Amino acid sequence: xxxxxxxxxxxxxxxxxxxxxxxxxxxxxxxxxxxxxxxxxxxxxxxxxxxxxxxxxxxxxxxxxxxxxxxxxxxxxxxxxxxxxxxxxxxxxxxxxxxxxxxxxxxxxxxxxxxxxxxxxxxxxxxxxxxxxxxxxxxxxxxxxxxxxxxxxxxxxxxxxxxxxxxxxxxxxxxxxxxxxxxxxxxxxxxxxxxxxxxxxxxxxxxxxxxxxxxxxxxxx
Numbered sequence: 001x002x003x004x005x006x007x008x009x010x011x012x013x014x015x016x017x018x019x020x021x022x023x024x025x026x027x028x029x030x031x032x033x034x035x036x037x038x039x040x041x042x043x044x045x046x047x048x049x050x051x052x053x054x055x056x057x058x059x060x061x062x063x064x065x066x067x068x069x070x071x072x073x074x075x076x077x078x079x080x081x082x083x084x085x086x087x088x089x090x091x092x093x094x095x096x097x098x099x100x101x102x103x104x105x106x107x108x109x110x111x112x113x114x115x116x117x118x119x120x121x122x123x124x125x126x127x128x129x130x131x132x133x134x135x136x137x138x139x140x141x142x143x144x145x146x147x148x149x150x151x152x153x154x155x156x157x158x159x160x161x162x163x164x165x166x167x168x169x170x171x172x173x174x175x176x177x178x179x180x181x182x183x184x185x186x187x188x189x190x191x192x193x194x195x196x197x198x199x200x201x202x203x204x205x206x207x208x209x210x211x212x213x214x215x216x217x218x219x220x221x
Contacts, residue, residue: 017086020079025059025128027078028067034127035060037147039140056131058144063122063155103160103181107207110179116156116209123209124152126159145173149213157210167206175208 029036037058044053061067067074075096084092107120131140148157160181161167167177185202189195192203 020082020086022128024079024083028075029059029061029127031074031078032061032065032067034062034065035148035151037144039131039143041135053132055135056129056140056144058129058148059127060148061125061127063124066121066125099183102183103205103207106179106181107158110207111209114176114178114209118156120158123156123158124148126157141169142173149174149210153213155212159208161206161208164206167208170208174210176210178207178209181205181207 026036028034035058037060038054039056041053041055042051044055080092087095104120111118111120129141129144157175158178159170159175161170161175171177182202182204184192184200186196186200187194188202189199190201190203195201
């Protein structure tokens with residue numbers, strides 16, 4: 001998933017830590033029989049000189065299969081010790097417990113408000129998606145998303161958009177806003193910096209759902 005590493009300086013500790021975390025997520029997804037889909041540019045080569053370059057990838061967690069920090073044996077096998085060394089125990093707890101718990105509560109409430117009979121855990125969950133910066137705005141992400149829809153046309157799909165730009169992109173791909181989610185409310189401001197009082201509004205992200213194709217067709221009729 002080399003496209004993720006372009007966000008930080010190559011060879012830096014930040015880049016190495018990010019690689020560790022990304023590989024951890026890939027292993028977690030594989031461990032629960034998730035789907036890892038990629039787009040490959042066969043006309044390009046990777047850094048090792050091999051033909052073909054992965055330019056985009058998505059990690060999907062299947063319905064009724066989620067990984068939490070409580071699955072001790074599984075996360076150890078996937079390399080959680082290296083993640084702790086990179087980000088510390090507090091960092092792991094924020095990612096694995098605080099983030100997950102906050103999102104889970106908000107999404108359950110949102111599904112109920114939208115009168116979706118299934119629970120969020122019964123939806124396909126987009127754990128991660130990324131595209132090489134050189135290939136953005138070419139419809140590559142759309143290919144991965146539409147492939148997932150075709151794979152499970154009777155399913156709901158769930159994700160959290162972390163920016164307004166990504167929220168709008170997912171909206172064009174058929175997702176609807178379930179509920180805004182606020183991370184770190186009471187502890188951080190909208191930029192994630194430590195704050196208190198009225199300034200501690202938290203970071204706003206967006207829970208989003210895509211309905212099954214059959215339900216979308218009925219609502220459009």
